[in-house]
Amino acid sequence: MAIDSKVVAQVAHLARLKVxxxxxxxxxxxxxxxxxxxxxxxxxxxADVAPMAHPLDVTQPLREDVVSEPNIxxxxxxxxxxxxxxxxxxxxxxx
Amino acid sequence: xxxxxxxxxKAGLANGEYSSRELTExxxxxxxxxxxxxNSFITVTEEQALAQADAADQAIAxxxxxxxxxxxxxxxxxxxxxxxxxxxxxxxLDSFIAPxxxxxxxxxxxxxAVMLGKTNMxxxxxxxxxxxSWYGAVKNPxxxxxxxxxxxxxxxxxxxxRLAPAATGTDTGGSIRQPAALNNVTGLKPTYGRVxxxxxxxxxxxxxxxxxxxxxxxxxxxxxxxxxxxxxxxxTSLNEKVDDYLGALNEDISGLTIGIPEEFFxxxxxxAIADNSRAAIRELEKLGAKVVSVSLPSIKLSVPAYxxxxxxxxxxxxxxxxxxxxxxxxxDPQDLEDLYKRSRxxxxxxxxxxxxxxxxxxxxxGYYDAYxxxxxxxxxxxxxxxxxxxxxxDVLMGPTxxxxxxxxxxxxxxxxSMYMADxxxxxxxxxxxxxxxxPTGFINGLPTGTQVIGNYFREGQILxxxxxxxQATDWHRQxxxxxxxx
Numbered sequence: 418m419a420i421d422s423k424v425v426a427q428v429a430h431l432a433r434l435k436v437x438x439x440x441x442x443x444x445x446x447x448x449x450x451x452x453x454x455x456x457x458x459x460x461x462x463x464a465d466v467a468p469m470a471h472p473l474d475v476t477q478p479l480r481e482d483v484v485s486e487p488n489i490x491x492x493x494x495x496x497x498x499x500x501x502x503x504x505x506x507x508x509x510x511x512x
Numbered sequence: 513x514x515x516x517x518x519x520x521x522k523a524g525l526a527n528g529e530y531s532s533r534e535l536t537e538x539x540x541x542x543x544x545x546x547x548x549x550x551n552s553f554i555t556v557t558e559e560q561a562l563a564q565a566d567a568a569d570q571a572i573a574x575x576x577x578x579x580x581x582x583x584x585x586x587x588x589x590x591x592x593x594x595x596x597x598x599x600x601x602x603x604x605l606d607s608f609i610a611p612x613x614x615x616x617x618x619x620x621x622x623x624x625a626v627m628l629g630k631t632n633m634x635x636x637x638x639x640x641x642x643x644x645s646w647y648g649a650v651k652n653p654x655x656x657x658x659x660x661x662x663x664x665x666x667x668x669x670x671x672x673x674r675l676a677p678a679a680t681g682t683d684t685g686g687s688i689r690q691p692a693a694l695n696n697v698t699g700l701k702p703t704y705g706r707v708x709x710x711x712x713x714x715x716x717x718x719x720x721x722x723x724x725x726x727x728x729x730x731x732x733x734x735x736x737x738x739x740x741x742x743x744x745x746x747x748t749s750l751n752e753k754v755d756d757y758l759g760a761l762n763e764d765i766s767g768l769t770i771g772i773p774e775e776f777f778x779x780x781x782x783x784a785i786a787d788n789s790r791a792a793i794r795e796l797e798k799l800g801a802k803v804v805s806v807s808l809p810s811i812k813l814s815v816p817a818y819x820x821x822x823x824x825x826x827x828x829x830x831x832x833x834x835x836x837x838x839x840x841x842x843x844d845p846q847d848l849e850d851l852y853k854r855s856r857x858x859x860x861x862x863x864x865x866x867x868x869x870x871x872x873x874x875x876x877x878g879y880y881d882a883y884x885x886x887x888x889x890x891x892x893x894x895x896x897x898x899x900x901x902x903x904x905x906d907v908l909m910g911p912t913x914x915x916x917x918x919x920x921x922x923x924x925x926x927x928x929s930m931y932m933a934d935x936x937x938x939x940x941x942x943x944x945x946x947x948x949x950x951p952t953g954f955i956n957g958l959p960t961g962t963q964v965i966g967n968y969f970r971e972g973q974i975l976x977x978x979x980x981x982x983q984a985t986d987w988h989r990q991x992x993x994x995x996x997x998x
Contacts, residue, residue, distance in 0.1 A: 420873070432827060432872040433834065433849070434865055435857040444866070447927055451870055454928050457816045458886050461893065468888030469895060471718055472704045472944025473968070477747050485744070492611035498841045507836050510848045 420448045513538050514674035515991065518583055518731040521677055525572060525582045532572070532582030536565040536626050539584045543628065543675045546995040551650050552660075552670035554589045555597050556629035564626040571624060579738045581624025586676040588667050589630035590637055591617050591722070592711040600713045601635040601645040601663075604839045604859030614711025615743045616680060616722045623738040628676050632666030635861045636830065637684055637715045639663050640933035642691070643924050644863040651920070652694060653992040654958055658917040661691030661933070667725050668695040672959075673995030678726040678735060682712060684719045685818050686912075686937025689949035692725055693912035693961025696951045696990060698978065699725040700732045703969050704944035705750035707736075708743035716825035717748070719818075719941045728988055729950065729978035733757040736971060752969055760972035761979040766800025768977065769905040773808045776910025776936055788953040789911045789962040792981060796909075799980055806901045806908065810893040814939035815931055817894065820874050820887035821942070826864075827871030833859060866927065895943040898965075907977055908965040911936055912949040916958035936963060946971045950978045951987040959990075 420428075422441040425448065429436040436444060490503065499506035513535060516524065524530055540558055547553050561584065568582035592598045592610035599605045613621075621627070634644040642650040642665030650665045652658040653673035660669040664681030671679055672695030681688040683701035692699030700723045707722045714720060724735035737758060742751040770793060777786050797803055835841040835855025842858055845851035860868070874883035901908060914935055923930040940947045945965055952962040966974040982988050 424873075425869070428869050428873045428876065431876060432868050433831070433852040433856055434860075434868060435853040436865075444869075447866060448869060448873070450928050451819060451866070452873075454931070455816045455820055455870075455874075455883065455887075458813060458820070458883070458890055461810070461813055461886070461890050463886060463889035463893070466889040466892050468885050469892035470888055471748075472891075472895065472942065473750070475705075475750070478751070480744055480747075489611050493837075496607075496609050496611060496838050498835075498838070505837055508841075508845050508851060510845055510851055 420445045420452065514542060514677070516677070517727045518678045519734055521583055522734070526577070532565040532568040532626060533562065535582065536561050536584050539628055539676055542995065546673055546675060549651060549656065550653060550669055550673055550675070550995070551648050552632055552666040552675060553586070553629045554599055554601070554632050554647050554666070557596055557627055561626050561628050568624050568626060578623035579734065580620055583625055583678070584628045584676060585620060585625045586628045586631050586667060586670055586679040587617055588664055588679070588681050589633055590682050590713050591680065592713070593617055593627070593630065596630065598630065598713070599647070601633040601647060602859065602861065602864070603646040604833050606646065606840070608838055612711060615708035615745065616712065616739050619741070620738050625738070631670055631679060634663035634665065635864050636713070636826070637663040637682060637687055638826070638863050638867055640686070640690060640930055641923065642666065643920065644861055646861060649920055652917045653994045654695065655917065656994065657919055659694070659920055661694035661913070661917065663687040664725065665691045668692055668697055668699070671695065671697045671725055671727065672992060674991065675995060678724065678731055680722060681725045682720055682722050683941065684715050684822060685941050686934035688723050688725060689937050689947060689961070689963060690913045690934055692949040694917040694959060696959035696988065697725055697727060698729055698732055698948065698950050698988060699723065700736060700948045700971065700975070701940065701946060702736065702740065702971055703946045705748055706946070706969065706971065707739045708746045708749045710743050710746040714829040716822040717829060718825060719822060728982050729948065729975045730761060732948065733761055733975045755972045757972050757975055760976050763976050765796065765977060765980050768801045768907070770796060770801050770803045771806035771901050771905030771908045772803060773806050773811065773901070773908055773910055775808050775811045781911070782915055784955045785911050785914065785960055788955070788960045789909065792952040792962045793909055795981055795984055796977065799984065804905060806905060808897040808901060808939065810890065810897050811939045813890050814894055814942055815935055817887040817890040817942060818938045819870065819931060820883045821891065823867040823871030824874050824884050825871070827868045827875065830864070830868055863927070891942045894939050898943045898945060902967045907974055910963055912961035912963040916955050916960060940965055944968070946974060948974045948978050950981060951990070953987055
């Protein structure tokens with residue numbers, strides 16, 4: 418399916434990105450170029466081939482369920498755009 | 513001093529030819545003199561570097577030197593560094609002062625390394641030319657009108673011009689090897705899981721791998737010795753014994769079998785690029801290696817598979833940048849959705865947005881099987897091709913990049929053409945294998961590189977092959993007129 422401005426708007430909404438109408442056509446053209454290249458994947462015979470999500474096919478190891486890292490809340494709050502009483506402060510968006 | 517390799521500088525420090533402070537001041541002065549034009553650093557940490565150098569001089573005097581004590585090293589701005597801006601080349605993180613330090617940086621500092629600063633890079637490591645950085649394009653020291661490659665282009669350019677003797681980089685689809693080739697330096701992408709990713713800002717988690725960039729294979733071996741090893745904080749880090757990389761450098765390579773994948777020398781490849789790599793392979797034959805032809809039939813699908821998998825993982829990883837906790841936040845949002853959308857749209861550049869959109873599309877209902885699942889199946893085909901090749905050969909070789917450094921702006925508006933810059937490197941990331949790029953000659957004054965790909969955890973072997981080649985040749989010793997030995 419080709420990507421048109423309507424699809425760009427839908428996908429941008431899912432990705433929480435704002436796409437200006439003026440840029441939409443150009444962007445959909447670029448995305449179609451990329452998808453045309455990616456469509457080469459359809460040539461592959463992948464019947465009975467298991468997907469590979471990890472390059473080494475290893476099992477993710479589990480570690481002991483104990484605290485191993487120090488609490489860096491204060492350091493994290495220092496770099497927040499705004500913080501108050503130990504919490505991230507976000508703009509008032511719900512009346 | 514700047515014409516010496518990292519290992520030569522280490523010897524100079526040990527012999528008392530100069531102090532770490534003198535060495536550090538020398539490179540800081542070069543950065544001041546030349547980087548205005550090159551733009552290879554985002555942040556220079558002069559004060560911290562001099563303090564670390566003084567501590568290193570004391571350690572050397574007390575006979576307590578580690579692997580890297582007193583040696584100046586530049587870190588890619590993708591690695592978190594406590595108290596120092598970590599921007600990842602993005603406006604989104606321009607104000608981000610990391611509250612902790614990445615394992616790679618921590619391990620190198622524990623061995624005494626001096627951090628000169630943070631190098632420029634494509635935004636969130638997305639690019640092959642270093643033109644997507646919010647801090648402006650990096651220039652190639654061999655021709656200031658050309659790109660240095662990407663995404664570790666700042667690291668490669670500062671090494672090429674000898675503004676630092678060594679640097680760290682990361683490689684998701686070729687981002688250590690391709691810029692290494694374009695700047696006449698040596699760069700190693702280790703096996704996936706060999707080096708911790710903790711504290712490295714994630715682009716595509718199943719592909720990203722940190723690695724060393726230096727002037728020689730010996731330099732890369734020295735740095736990898738310090739970087740490698742299991743990290744309990746990274747669940748993808750593998751608990752495998754770290755080899756003696758420096759000890760492996762001088763092993764005899766007679767009898768070693770080099771496989772030449774026919775797909776790495778297509779009829780469409782620039783003849784001069786092919787000639788340089790074939791000449792490098794012949795040099796290794798003179799040293800006793802055997803050469804056989806092999807085939808990697810599915811490798812032709814590596815670029816399409818990568819440009820589904822990497823954007824899909826990126827769309828997930830970058831969802832954390834939402835204007836709430838850290839990073840760029842838009843002014844006066846109308847509601848929560850407006851806060852997310854405007855913060856992300858103002859903070860991310862065009863290439864990052866493009867990849868997020870491709871990734872979101874590929875993962876969305878109705879397209880998942882056709883794109884993402886199929887790309888993961890093709891990934892297995894590619895991995896199996898490499899496994900079959902390594903049943904017959906010890907290493908694989910071919911050109912690192914299909915062309916020399918291109919002109920700034922030449923491909924910026926043509927993403928698909930840009931993506932082809934990594935056509936020979938991407939398969940290695942999909943398979944998780946280790947690979948190294950080494951300088952192997954010039955075309956019209958511009959450097960070219962050749963790749964040595966090894967089997968899993970055989971970094972020692974590929975460093976050994978590259979070291980033997982570099983003992984027999986001097987391509988890696990060539991310096992550009994810009995910033996080189998004046």
